[in-house]
Amino acid sequence: MTIIISAFPCLGKTTLTNQHKEKYLDAELYESISTKDMSENDQREFFKASALKIKLIYTTGYYDAIFVTDDERLLRELRLWGLPIIHVLPNPSNREHLQEYISRVIARSGLDWYHDVLSEDIIRLEDKLYKLQTLGEKVYLVEPNKYIEHLVSELTSKAT
Numbered sequence: 775m776t777i778i779i780s781a782f783p784c785l786g787k788t789t790l791t792n793q794h795k796e797k798y799l800d801a802e803l804y805e806s807i808s809t810k811d812m813s814e815n816d817q818r819e820f821f822k823a824s825a826l827k828i829k830l831i832y833t834t835g836y837y838d839a840i841f842v843t844d845d846e847r848l849l850r851e852l853r854l855w856g857l858p859i860i861h862v863l864p865n866p867s868n869r870e871h872l873q874e875y876i877s878r879v880i881a882r883s884g885l886d887w888y889h890d891v892l893s894e895d896i897i898r899l900e901d902k903l904y905k906l907q908t909l910g911e912k913v914y915l916v917e918p919n920k921y922i923e924h925l926v927s928e929l930t931s932k933a934t
Contacts, residue, residue: 786922825851
């Protein structure tokens with residue numbers, strides 16, 4: 775059975791997928807670039823189409839896990855299809871690890887990208903966590919030396 779895992783950037787989705795292409799799919803949308811100059815309506819259509827594509831892949835059951843962005847516009851569309859989503863997020867309560875995570879993001883993608891794309895999500899991380907818990911969706915918080923590659927086998931074994 776396939777599971778859908780939504781995760782913040784730089785938590786290991788792409789690395790794990792590159793190491794195990796036969797088991798995992800990184801449904802990378804490049805949404806921050808792709809939707810940059812789109813109207814609101816076109817953005818909605820982009821995420822509807824993206825969610826439909828993910829749903830079709832999900833229903834084949836081919837992959838153990840499909841990794842998706844944490845972008846709420848996509849998650850909203852996936853929920854409309856009734857697809858269960860497991861979230862992997864940095865732990866907002868572990869300030870030291872959160873700072874290490876931010877440093878890693880900046881090293882990989884640059885300070886401008888961090889400010890333009892991720893900084894607001896970090897600021898609202900506790901609110902996001904509360905919302906996901908209110909929705910009853912599963913959430914795993916990464917800790918030092920515990921990233922997606924350490925959680926995915928646990929997640930996929932629980933789904934079966």
